[in-house]
Amino acid sequence: MTTEKQILVFTDLDGTLLDHTSYSYAPAEKALQTLKKHHIPLVLNTSKTRAEVKLLRRRMENTFPFICENGSAVYLPDSDGDFVAHVSGSGYDGILSVLSQLRKDGFRFRGFNDMPASEVSAVTGLNTDDATLAKQREATEPLLWQGSEEELLQFTTAIEHHGLRLVQGGRFYHVMNQTDKADGMKKVADYYRQSTGRDVITIALGDGGNDVGMLEAADFPIVIPGKKTTLTIKNPAAVTAPSEGPKGWQQVMGPLLDKLLAQ
CATH class of the missing domain: 3.40.50.1000 (HAD superfamily/HAD-like)
Structure with missing residues (x-):
């Protein structure tokens, strides 16, 4: 070697x-x-x-x-x-703080932090134990978007204004740092x-x-x-x-x- x-x-x-x-x-x-x-x-x-x-x-x-x-x-x-x-960048608490403010601004979404493990299980297909582990986040927040396409563009801009980014996965959007x-x-x-x-x-x-x-x-x-x-x-x-x-x-x-x- x-x-x-x-x-x-x-x-x-x-x-x-x-x-x-x-x-x-x-x-x-x-x-x-x-x-x-x-x-x-x-x-x-x-x-x-x-x-x-x-x-x-x-x-x-x-x-x-x-x-x-x-x-x-x-x-x-x-x-x-x-x-x-x-x-x-922002840890999980920082991301949740930004999302809390954006929710007050009228944006509609539901993140893992808003859901009990049973709901995470229902929307992901994970069993309840694995859903509990998936909720133990430190740096990103998956969320289900509940607004319009036009509102999503505005939400994306607002997220970026806070130094974060929004990445589309399969079913979820992920709010995360610039990494x-x-x-x-x-x-x-x-x-x-x-x-x-x-x-x-x-x-x-x-x-x-x-x-x-x-x-x-x-x-x-x-x-x-x-x-x-x-x-x-x-x-x-x-x-x-x-x-x-x-x-x-x-x-x-x-x-x-x-x-x-x-x-």
């Missing part, structure tokens, strides 16, 4: 490392074991909350930094080894540069629109094809896996790790 640079692997979860239906990562197990054998950090970079990721990290025995809520919260170890959130998964990846890469004194090689894997920035900023971007569309990445090093989910993850990561570790 090359000793000049530290290899870092950044991966999205749902539809990438985790199967869309079963949420299993078993098809990628061989490559995951290679990472463990060579002490290569596997950094989870997801839209999920820390509470949601905590269970998966425990199951995977993952002890590395991680990134949640689309890059808005980066978790790095402190001097005691505890993971501390580094939140860019994305690429920003989270950069923070973790900088942490490893400073803590190891070595430069880094970044490998990134993703399947969704919120992964584009991360993929375009990586040294080795790996696009996992989606069920409906496959991303086009402006990075000449980008490759697309032949299969969806963790099977595709394994198909590309296996040979890539063999190549890098042989250098």
